[in-house]
């Protein structure tokens with residue numbers, strides 16, 4: 177940008193402006209935009225090139241011209257091919273792919289579908305005329321000679337708009353309108369009527385007709401009214417659940433599936449990370465009156481990809497709000513709302529840009545953390561962490577070949593044994609997704625590439641677990657639960673985090689004091705309340721657990737959950753806290769390899785918890801053998817894939833008391 181770094185003579189200025197004028201003409205800007213560009217140019221011709229405004233104005237016009245106002249890529253509607261593309265790039269994710277394909281099919285069909293129009297009139301010549309006009313507008317037109325056959329046509333096929341006469345046969349246009357309103361509320365009805373029936377046409381409007389046209393009509397009027405009706409109709413049907421939201425832990429393939437969708441459709445792809453965005457202007461741009469004003473990210477990405485209908489991924493929508501200025505959520509709402517995004521106005525551009533062709537995909541780690549009004553617009557598809565078996569498949573089929581290729585090695589040169597991959601997964605990563613795994617494989621490949629150059633040749637290498645230590649160093653993660661001994665007052669729990677699931681250890685100690693419950697370890701309010709409830713439950717049932725009833729009399733109890741960096745909250749730690757306290761008070765160690773999750777009531781019953789799959793996966797990663805979950809989570813447990821359940825026992829329980837024998841060691 178910036179043409180006028182050096183001083184220009186008048187002649188040069190004239191030439192630049194003339195060129196710009198030509199470019200504006202050639203650009204075929206939309207009707208609302210062209211005059212703005214021309215007007216801006218007029219202003220420029222009056223001020224000298226040495227003024228700051230001149231170069232600002234010039235940059236602005238240049239930016240306007242660089243946008244893809246009229247350029248859209250042609251969609252590839254072949255769903256079989258789309259399926260193949262998704263499969264080629266992703267292992268597993270069957271249900272997710274299925275839902276994505278359904279979504280694509282519906283969306284693409286709807287976006288590209290020819291509008292269907294039904295014309296009902298008892299005069300043949302009237303039917304023919306309307307049919308002729310509308311067919312030339314590329315609509316699919318069906319005609320009917322009376323209301324009965326019109327209704328029949330409506331039953332057999334979906335119509336967007338009905339044009340109907342009022343007076344005809346035994347069933348009038350008014351009755352027809354009523355039936356259509358009742359049975360096909362999305363279909364718009366336009367009344368075409370003679371002068372004599374204008375009053376009844378107005379009545380019809382009151383009963384929900386979209387508009388009326390009086391005979392004899394002008395062609396333009398028919399075209400325009402139908403066009404408006406179609407627009408209203410597509411807004412009405414298009415605005416629900418139109419935006420896909422991929423929710424799940426990092427590294428589970430959300431971004432890469434988004435890319436594949438773009439590839440499958442033949443659209444461009446762009447990604448905007450909302451996690452790093454600081455204020456509303458990042459989305460909507462700065463007004464040009466600010467020095468250094470810039471367009472927002474949305475418009476900028478559209479310009480960069482060069483088409484008005486890319487797949488645009490808005491990453492980490494759940495991170496919005498916390499580090500934002502202004503009202504970015506409402507700016508985004510406008511971007512995502514089909515009723516408003518046709519005329520999205522970036523502050524810098526100051527003219528509307530039509531975003532309705534953009535396919536937005538939003539990602540989030542935790543759906544619940546997204547602003548409510550935004551969540552309502554979305555069709556949420558949940559991604560979850562991968563089991564060890566999935567990770568092995570993905571690594572050997574996708575990650576290794578990709579990294580080998582990217583580092584300039586050849587596939588026959590480098591082989592990772594399954595044991596080596598398993599070693600990387602178990603000892604060098606601890607994650608729900610596979611980002612870390614990919615990074616570790618990349619690191620090995622990089623080192624191999626260097627060695628291969630050093631040895632001057634094409635030495636082939638088989639990477640085994642023993643080899644790995646040479647590349648990746650000592651193992652980074654220890655299997656927390658198995659390597660430690662059972663202790664009194666320490667219970668193992670499962671929590672859901674942004675990164676998937678994790679295990680926690682809840683510690684309880686008692687000391688001389690005055691009946692105080694102390695809680696530490698960056699726990700949220702809900703978790704504090706769970707701790708209160710757990711303690712009250714145990715106090716009121718002391719006898720059942722063979723604990724002295726006055727145990728709290730001269731004591732304080734301190735609950736702590738280490739690894740304070742993870743923000744922990746939610747009611748599901750109730751059972752873990754209860755077991756830690758029971759272990760402390762009965763002096764029976766709690767089994768480390770039994771992990772617990774469940775909300776408890778004051779009477780010690782267990783309520784269901786969220787995130788069962790993530791928690792079970794996390795438990796497996798940590799080497800847990802047995803998991804205790806509330807009975808009411810049975811259906812979640814039934815849904816777990818066999819591989820996930822293979823080496824783990826899941827106990828479903830209804831009360832805390834029930835599981836005490838399983839968790840506390842009898843001494």
Ligand code: ADP
Pocket residue numbers: 265266267268269425426427428429430431432433570574575609610611614
């Ligand atoms: P996210 O956006 O969920 O954080 P990414 O899409 O960036 O995750 O995925 C991280 C890496 O893992 C990418 O290289 C991606 O291609 C790969 N990946 C994730 N899931 C799969 C899968 N099911 N099959 C093949 N590769 C996958």
